Amino acid sequence: MTAHETDKYVYDFAEGNKDLKDLLGGKGANLAEMTNLGLPVPPGFTITTGACQAYLATGREPDGLAGQIEAHLEALERAMGRRLGDPHDPLLVSVRSGARFSMPGMMETVLNVGLNDRSVVGLSNQAGRNDRFAWDSYRRLIQMFGKTVCEVPGEEFEHALDEAKRVKGTHDDLDLDADDLRGLVETYKKIFAKHTGREFPQEPREQLDLAIRAVFESWNAERAILYRRQERIPADLGTAVNVVAMVFGNLGPDSGTGVAFTRDPGSGAQGIYGDYLANAQGEDVVAGIRNTVPLQELERLDKTSYDQLLDIMARLEGHYQDLCDIEFTIERGKLWMLQTRVGKRTAAAAFVIAGQLVDEGLIDLDEALHRVNGAQLAQLMFPRFQLDHGIEAVATGIGASPGAASGAVVFTSARAVELAAEGKAVILVRRETNPDDLNGMIAAQGILTSRGGKTSHAAVVARGMGKTCVSGADEIEVNVPAKRFTVGGHTVAEGDVVSIDGTTGKVYLGEVPVTPSEVVQYFEGTLDPERTDDALVRAVHRIMTHADTRRRLAVRTNADTGADAARARRFGAEGIGLCRTEHMFLGDRRELVERLILAATDADRTDALAALLPLQRQDFVEIFREMAGLPVTVRLIDPPLHEFLPPLEQLAVNVAVAQERGEDVAKEEALLAAVRRMHEENPMLGLRGVRLGLVIPGLFAMQVRAIAEAAVAVTRDGGTACPEIMVPLVGAVQELETVRAEAEKIIAEVVGDSGVEVLIGTMIEVPRAALTAGQIAEAAQFFSFGTNDLTQMGWGFSRDDVEGAFFWRYLELGIFGISPFESIDRDGVGRLIRIAAEEGRAARPGLKLGVCGEHGGDPDSVHFFHEVGLDYVSCSPFRVPVARLEAGRAAIETTGSDSR
Ligand code: PEP
Numbered sequence: 094m095t096a097h098e099t100d101k102y103v104y105d106f107a108e109g110n111k112d113l114k115d116l117l118g119g120k121g122a123n124l125a126e127m128t129n130l131g132l133p134v135p136p137g138f139t140i141t142t143g144a145c146q147a148y149l150a151t152g153r154e155p156d157g158l159a160g161q162i163e164a165h166l167e168a169l170e171r172a173m174g175r176r177l178g179d180p181h182d183p184l185l186v187s188v189r190s191g192a193r194f195s196m197p198g199m200m201e202t203v204l205n206v207g208l209n210d211r212s213v214v215g216l217s218n219q220a221g222r223n224d225r226f227a228w229d230s231y232r233r234l235i236q237m238f239g240k241t242v243c244e245v246p247g248e249e250f251e252h253a254l255d256e257a258k259r260v261k262g263t264h265d266d267l268d269l270d271a272d273d274l275r276g277l278v279e280t281y282k283k284i285f286a287k288h289t290g291r292e293f294p295q296e297p298r299e300q301l302d303l304a305i306r307a308v309f310e311s312w313n314a315e316r317a318i319l320y321r322r323q324e325r326i327p328a329d330l331g332t333a334v335n336v337v338a339m340v341f342g343n344l345g346p347d348s349g350t351g352v353a354f355t356r357d358p359g360s361g362a363q364g365i366y367g368d369y370l371a372n373a374q375g376e377d378v379v380a381g382i383r384n385t386v387p388l389q390e391l392e393r394l395d396k397t398s399y400d401q402l403l404d405i406m407a408r409l410e411g412h413y414q415d416l417c418d419i420e421f422t423i424e425r426g427k428l429w430m431l432q433t434r435v436g437k438r439t440a441a442a443a444f445v446i447a448g449q450l451v452d453e454g455l456i457d458l459d460e461a462l463h464r465v466n467g468a469q470l471a472q473l474m475f476p477r478f479q480l481d482h483g484i485e486a487v488a489t490g491i492g493a494s495p496g497a498a499s500g501a502v503v504f505t506s507a508r509a510v511e512l513a514a515e516g517k518a519v520i521l522v523r524r525e526t527n528p529d530d531l532n533g534m535i536a537a538q539g540i541l542t543s544r545g546g547k548t549s550h551a552a553v554v555a556r557g558m559g560k561t562c563v564s565g566a567d568e569i570e571v572n573v574p575a576k577r578f579t580v581g582g583h584t585v586a587e588g589d590v591v592s593i594d595g596t597t598g599k600v601y602l603g604e605v606p607v608t609p610s611e612v613v614q615y616f617e618g619t620l621d622p623e624r625t626d627d628a629l630v631r632a633v634h635r636i637m638t639h640a641d642t643r644r645r646l647a648v649r650t651n652a653d654t655g656a657d658a659a660r661a662r663r664f665g666a667e668g669i670g671l672c673r674t675e676h677m678f679l680g681d682r683r684e685l686v687e688r689l690i691l692a693a694t695d696a697d698r699t700d701a702l703a704a705l706l707p708l709q710r711q712d713f714v715e716i717f718r719e720m721a722g723l724p725v726t727v728r729l730i731d732p733p734l735h736e737f738l739p740p741l742e743q744l745a746v747n748v749a750v751a752q753e754r755g756e757d758v759a760k761e762e763a764l765l766a767a768v769r770r771m772h773e774e775n776p777m778l779g780l781r782g783v784r785l786g787l788v789i790p791g792l793f794a795m796q797v798r799a800i801a802e803a804a805v806a807v808t809r810d811g812g813t814a815c816p817e818i819m820v821p822l823v824g825a826v827q828e829l830e831t832v833r834a835e836a837e838k839i840i841a842e843v844v845g846d847s848g849v850e851v852l853i854g855t856m857i858e859v860p861r862a863a864l865t866a867g868q869i870a871e872a873a874q875f876f877s878f879g880t881n882d883l884t885q886m887g888w889g890f891s892r893d894d895v896e897g898a899f900f901w902r903y904l905e906l907g908i909f910g911i912s913p914f915e916s917i918d919r920d921g922v923g924r925l926i927r928i929a930a931e932e933g934r935a936a937r938p939g940l941k942l943g944v945c946g947e948h949g950g951d952p953d954s955v956h957f958f959h960e961v962g963l964d965y966v967s968c969s970p971f972r973v974p975v976a977r978l979e980a981g982r983a984a985i986e987t988t989g990s991d992s993r
């Protein structure tokens with residue numbers, strides 16, 4: 094880029110396009126795109142994200158910016174034939190933020206910039222001596238400017254407005270006349286002066302510059318930072334600023350403003366969807382100040398504009414090949430487009446719309462797969478309320494974000510955060526939410542508001558977070574100071590439990606029973622995708638089937654029981670990647686384990702192992718049968734043995750009490766001594782894994798024998814078993830060689846000529862194993878990465894101790910963007926995996942590689958495992974569909990899709 098290009102900070106709408114989002118932000122890039130499509134967009138210009146970044150880095154506007162704004166403003170004035178804030182015939186502008194990623198409610202908008210004590214008269218004249226309109230516009234400017242540019246508390250303006258309505262004896266803003274509004278402007282100015290120590294700025298250009306600066310600074314407002322962290326949006330992008338000639342939706346009954354979606358963003362159903370508010374400015378709709386009417390009403394009010402709007406929406410969908418949301422204003426019967434973007438949608442709508450667009454020939458199946466993701470699929474697998482629960486709803490609002498949520502009612506964000514920290518499920522109830530409620534919305538299970546449509550702040554933010562939300566339940570009277578709401582004769586106080594259904598919009602008192610989602614029923618095989626008319630199930634089926642044809646990674650499951658194995662198979666698992674054998678030593682087998690641990694002689698130990706052998710064998714028979722011919726990786730026992738004994742403190746107390754009573758405590762004393770000897774503190778890096786196998790004679794041998802005998806038994810019964818024996822916690826090849834030599838002898842003896850083949854491999858979960866993988870591969874027929882331990886040991890923190898203790902601080906400081914136990918740390922732990930994969934395969938070409946830590950079901954990590962060339966991921970049964978989907982997406986993202 095040349096120095097000249099680098100210094101260009103301002104773009105006219107005619108200069109940009111939709112692909113310049115990094116530079117112009119989403120709003121600016123799409124305004125430019127619509128301008129170039131010839132749609133009716135008011136003229137304007139965009140100040141780049143680069144200007145914002147420069148401002149944030151140095152604390153002042155970059156050189157050249159002021160001059161460029163001046164030049165573009167002059168061009169705008171020429172185009173409009175009016176000068177900014179001209180006392181006789183003023184041009185007014187809006188100043189609107191617009192970052193690369195949409196951040197609803199985070200950044201600020203100031204409308205009507207250019208109004209002052211003199212131009213308010215000019216504006217009235219321009220509007221045909223409409224004083225009411227002019228003073229209403231002026232009071233809005235002071236209110237928005239005061240609140241967003243100068244941090245005057247917004248409630249003060251709202252109280253003053255409420256007071257003016259009270260004096261007038263009305264609830265409706267529209268009943269306030271020009272004189273009332275002129276009076277309100279005086280009151281607002283006093284509020285402004287009281288909080289800022291200065292008069293409201295009368296100079297139009299100063300208003301504009303201060304508003305632009307405020308947008309830059311709002312990038313670093315606390316709630317913007319919080320939202321970015323929640324949504325994992327990088328902190329250094331900055332926001333663009335759009336300066337747009339004002340058009341007015343508050344000029345009378347033939348004016349208005351609205352928001353719309355080209356399809357239902359909740360269900361994905363075809364057909365336009367939106368809210369309209371006559372005689373109002375844009376923020377009234379989004380803030381839910383007055384209840385809107387459905388967009389279809391506009392057909393009755395202004396058929397010409399309605400038809401034109403529908404036309405434009407169809408054009409935008411075809412152009413963007415996706416659901417679009419738009420904001421528009423009608424000024425005296427003339428339609429203006431103020432915004433469009435590819436619209437946010439619920440998880441269900443994402444699948445349904447992707448399927449529809451394939452049917453409509455707009456996109457191909459690869460693109461459909463690309464447009465959905467594992468997090469959305471996981472959300473669709475949550476349970477919902479039972480249909481026949483028989484509980485009467487007390488109110489019905491708008492199903493703004495789906496899901497089923499029950500919890501204790503709270504009325505403030507702060508209380509939501511407090512109770513959630515105590516582990517309570519809460520429902521945040523508000524008349525309407527605003528960006529200050531973000532903390533509470535994050536903490537709550539669900540959000541219930543009495544005002545606002547599907548495009549209100551509550552609805553948009555909840556959908557973005559995947560949180561259940563019912564908005565606009567206007568039968569509910571919310572009384573925040575009294576901490577209660579009333580509905581149909583019931584009073585619900587803070588702490589009372591309510592349930593909300595984000596799909597139907599119904600609100601219930603008390604807790605409502607839940608049922609599995611249709612998507613889970615489909616995976617379970619109880620809902621046939623070919624026969625249902627459920628559009629979501631059909632879309633999920635179609636996209637999952639495509640993902641399966643595209644993915645290179647196999648997906649296995651972590652399962653220790655026949656029941657888990659069976660469920661995982663229904664969910665599409667292609668084998669077991671980790672069967673932990675430790676649970677098989679619990680329950681009524683504990684006594685045998687105690688005998689094994691306390692064995693004083695070889696004979697005692699051999700007896701205990703002999704008693705355990707048939708039980709273990711039966712466990713494996715069940716699992717091999719369920720997995721019928723699919724590979725089953727059985728891990729030899731891993732945890733330290735004290736985990737199988739009673740807790741130290743409890744035992745010590747029992748022994749002391751028994752001694753006091755003079756009872757015979759020889760056995761308990763022996764047990765206590767053994768527990769003392771074996772006790773380990775977290776992170777339990779002592780006598781566990783392969784180390785146990787090397788010091789307790791016969792333990793691993795018993796397990797190997799049980800596995801081999803079970804495989805032979807299943808095969809003799811006509812089945813197929815493909816066992817893979819996995820040794821945990823190996824750090825040196827010699828450990829594996831020793832275990833393998835003994836195991837191979839047993840296997841040869843048991844298997845004989847049955848045709849059963851047993852592989853022997855190792856976990857790679859100790860950093861030393863990753864670094865010496867070339868040596869270890871000589872002795873291993875497969876590797877499975879234990880990313881839980883590899884993360885724990887790679888970072889040097891014990892997994893049970895850290896998440897509550899200090900991870901919040903690390904996330905706050907950005908040391909990591911997400912817990913490394915949740916999503917693989919590509920740079921560190923990921924590097925260990927890369928080294929091990931490369932060196933392992935160099936030593937043993939074709940070495941089978943998999944992963945069985947929790948990361949195997951995490952969407953982002955699945956992409957990483959695809960990239961480093963693993964053969965499979967293994968995860969808990971419920972995450973198997975998510976891993977299948979993401980493995981498919983990873984494959985098309987590497988190879989590229991025809992349609993992109
Ligand atoms: C691992 O460490 O990633 C693993 C799968 O083993 P466990 O969680 O049982 O230690």
Ligand code: MG
Binds near residue numbers: 879
């Ligand atoms: Mg482990």
